[in-house]
Amino acid sequence: MGRGTAVPCGPDIIGSMAAPGKHRRREPIASAAVYALCEPGSASPTSDVVRYIGQTRHGVSARWRQHLRRPAGAVAEWIQSLDDEPVVLLLDDMAGANMIDLTTREHDRIDEYRARGAVLLNTAGRPPYARPGRSDSA
DSSP states (O other): OOTTEEOOOSHHHHTTOOOOOOOOTTSOOTBOEEEEEEOTTOOSOOTTTEEEEEEESBOHHHHHHHHHHOOSSHHHHHHHHOSSOOEEEEEEEOTTOOHHHHHHHHHHHHHHHHHTTOOOOOOSSSSOOOOTTOSSOO
16 A cells, blocks of 8 residues: 555455564564544545544554544544544555554654644654643643
8 A cells, every 4th residue: 555545444354454463672563554544535644634643563444443442532532523434544554664663653754744734633652742722742
């Protein structure tokens, strides 16, 4: 998949993304990726539609399911407030990268989108990743 490729998340493709076992920080991860959750109907990851940037070690569809199961938090609240499902876009296919490189790339992408004016829901990572509307960087 290329940059900004929409990733279908229906049940027809979820079974094809097997989760790898536990890994060490420097060992290659087969299904590593950095992705964006975007406003419904988005076709490309522009700063005005991207709401969350994350990483996965288990495939984008498996990570999407985790977001759906999580009952609380800024991302879950945003997803629940939508009339349609957000678009999941693959930003970087990092297959074979290690955990250190994957996390670095995720943080680089968060920095890049914040610099372009994106209002992200990310609250972890390099400071200051505060929720939109909060003045602190907690």
